[in-house]
Amino acid sequence: xxxxxxxxxxxxxxxxxxxxxxxxxxxxxxxxxxxxxxxxxxxxxxxxxxxxxxxxxxxxxxxxxxxxxxxxxxxxxxxxxxxxxxxxxxxxxxxxxxxxxxxxxxxxxxxxxxxxxxxxxxxxxxxxxxxxxxxxxxxxxxxxxxxxxxxxxxxxxxxxxxxxxxxxxxxxxxxxxxxxxxxxxxxxxxxxxxxxxxxxxxxxxxxxxxxxxxxxxxxxxxxxxxxxxxxx
Amino acid sequence: xxxxxxxxxxxxxxxxxxxxxxxxxxxxxxxxxxxxxxxxxxxxxxxxxxxxxxxxxxxxxxxxxxxxxxxxxxxxxxxxxxxxxxxxxxxxxxxxxxxxxxxxxxxxxxxxxxxxxxxxxxxxxxxxxxxxxxxxxxxxxxxxxxxxxxxxxxxxxxxxxxxxxxxxxxxxxxxxxxxxxxxxxxxxxxxxxxxxxxxxxxxxxxxxxxxxxxxxxxxxxxxxxxxxxxxxxxxxxxxxxxxxxxxxxxxxxxxxxxxxxxxxxxxxxxxxxxxxxxxxxxxxxxxxxxxxxxxxxxxxxxxxxxxxxxxxxxxxxxxxxxxxxxxxxxxxxxxxxxxxxx
Numbered sequence: 001x002x003x004x005x006x007x008x009x010x011x012x013x014x015x016x017x018x019x020x021x022x023x024x025x026x027x028x029x030x031x032x033x034x035x036x037x038x039x040x041x042x043x044x045x046x047x048x049x050x051x052x053x054x055x056x057x058x059x060x061x062x063x064x065x066x067x068x069x070x071x072x073x074x075x076x077x078x079x080x081x082x083x084x085x086x087x088x089x090x091x092x093x094x095x096x097x098x099x100x101x102x103x104x105x106x107x108x109x110x111x112x113x114x115x116x117x118x119x120x121x122x123x124x125x126x127x128x129x130x131x132x133x134x135x136x137x138x139x140x141x142x143x144x145x146x147x148x149x150x151x152x153x154x155x156x157x158x159x160x161x162x163x164x165x166x167x168x169x170x171x172x173x174x175x176x177x178x179x180x181x182x183x184x185x186x187x188x189x190x191x192x193x194x195x196x197x198x199x200x201x202x203x204x205x206x207x208x209x210x211x212x213x214x215x216x217x218x219x220x221x222x223x224x225x226x227x228x229x230x231x232x
Numbered sequence: 233x234x235x236x237x238x239x240x241x242x243x244x245x246x247x248x249x250x251x252x253x254x255x256x257x258x259x260x261x262x263x264x265x266x267x268x269x270x271x272x273x274x275x276x277x278x279x280x281x282x283x284x285x286x287x288x289x290x291x292x293x294x295x296x297x298x299x300x301x302x303x304x305x306x307x308x309x310x311x312x313x314x315x316x317x318x319x320x321x322x323x324x325x326x327x328x329x330x331x332x333x334x335x336x337x338x339x340x341x342x343x344x345x346x347x348x349x350x351x352x353x354x355x356x357x358x359x360x361x362x363x364x365x366x367x368x369x370x371x372x373x374x375x376x377x378x379x380x381x382x383x384x385x386x387x388x389x390x391x392x393x394x395x396x397x398x399x400x401x402x403x404x405x406x407x408x409x410x411x412x413x414x415x416x417x418x419x420x421x422x423x424x425x426x427x428x429x430x431x432x433x434x435x436x437x438x439x440x441x442x443x444x445x446x447x448x449x450x451x452x453x454x455x456x457x458x459x460x461x462x463x464x465x466x467x468x469x470x471x472x473x474x475x476x477x478x479x480x481x482x483x484x485x486x487x488x489x490x491x492x493x494x495x496x497x498x499x500x501x502x503x504x505x506x507x508x509x510x511x512x513x514x515x516x517x518x519x520x521x522x523x524x525x526x527x528x529x530x531x532x533x534x535x536x537x538x539x540x541x542x543x544x545x546x547x548x549x550x551x552x553x554x555x556x557x558x559x560x561x562x563x564x565x566x567x568x569x570x571x572x573x574x
Contacts, residue, residue, distance in 0.1 A: 132291055133326035136396075137339040137386075138316035151329055
């Protein structure tokens with residue numbers, strides 16, 4: 001029990017005194033997870049819409065692939081990105097391995113199938129008559145896609161939350177492609193793992209609290225947007 | 233095929249075929265709807281009524297032929313422009329997740345109508361359909377009848393040159409449905425709107441339409457003025473669909489063969505129960521059916537079956553039930569034998 005209480009008091013001290021390491025790691029986490037979630041959204045939203053709305057041979061197979069992709073283990077995503085970006089790998093010349101950019105790529109790889117699959121499911125769940133009605137009202141392709149996205153906005157926010165949740169909590173891929181370099185690629189999850197391995201439970205707990213607080217704030221914001229959309 | 237032409241057609245089908253899943257579901261060699269006319273599409277389930285409407289509304293691609301709206305063949309990029317001159321009301325009102333007023337204005341926004349003009353139009357149609365008090369309501373808070381009124385307001389607000397109605401009131405209870413049909417009839421007349429209506433309800437077609445097209449398996453059975461079609465069905469298949477009894481004199485009692493000498497259709501309203509023995513025929517009730525206050529008796533007459541209609545109250549009063557022997561007479565004006573045709 002002493003270990004826990006010591007850890008909690010250390011966590012409190014680090015947070016209240018504004019430990020620069022903790023705040024630096026937190027800021028880096030916000031930037032990397034935010035960027036990877038936005039990239040995943042930029043890819044997953046149109047791909048999910050396409051999978052749901054465009055009929056083509058192999059459509060079902062691709063939907064199944066996207067669904068299967070939601071369970072992509074972060075270490076596998078990390079391994080793929082690491083092989084591609086490794087100095088002797090096909091994209092090694094870019095010099096991205098062990099950089100925040102590599103972490104963004106790996107995390108986007110994890111979140112994209114999640115956002116794609118939920119987007120496709122959300123759009124497919126809309127009543128078929130709604131698609132016909134929107135086209136019947138004279139919508140062009142752009143207006144049609146905008147209204148369909150708007151109609152599916154509540155589950156689409158769930159897609160964003162799920163994608164964000166997956167990247168903010170993963171550690172395997174970040175460790176593999178980021179290297180957990182102090183001041184460069186260390187994020188809340190990799191830092192917590194490192195601190196536990198060193199027996200610094202106070203610091204690890206502080207990082208855990210910050211991570212939880214970060215998740216709660218983002219989820220709260222997205223929920224507020226969702227509820228506002230629902231009321232509208 | 234009979235063509236009824238009084239003015240320029242707003243909708244024309246020429247040798248149109250629609251195939252789905254390798255099967256031909258619609259084949260219309262020629263069809264036109266003139267400006268100001270209301271055409272009802274009738275037919276059994278799966279006869280292609282909704283396919284025809286969706287094809288006409290440019291919402292379903294055709295496999296062959298040409299669909300023209302307002303004199304212009306609908307191809308490629310012209311489809312959205314032509315569709316913007318039409319409105320469609322489906323059985324499911326399919327209201328968007330926004331308040332009633334915005335639902336009415338959204339189709340106008342697609343047409344780049346100014347916000348002020350949108351406001352004026354929505355105001356007019358909210359009042360016209362008696363739903364002004366619901367302008368801020370969300371679709372989930374509306375009753376079935378209110379939602380249909382919103383979908384009608386949305387459809388009329390753009391002043392469509394052609395209105396498509398796909399069983400718009402079929403999910404409503406009889407009272408609400410009756411009220412909506414009356415309101416729609418008035419709207420169509422006041423606005424002079426050209427319309428195509430898909431319905432299962434013969435009385436709805438009779439009240440709203442100038443012309444009726446009966447479809448069987450995606451093919452035209454008969455196209456005629458409403459009055460002509462219901463009073464003079466062109467063939468036994470159409471007559472049977474409209475509720476006529478198709479009888480072969482070979483299976484009728486000798487006395488009845490005098491008034492039904494050939495294969496004929498007998499209108500159910502032409503069959504009347506009577507107590508007189510003179511000039512009447514005997515039959516046995518084999519089934520009693522009814523809906524919305526209208527009763528139907530299925531009678532065994534010789535080897536044939538004849539349907540008679542009468543109010544449900546009257547059926548109950550006479551305690552008519554299967555197995556009971558009755559006598560009936562036939563109004564010869566309700567018998568069609570096609571001997572003079574073709």
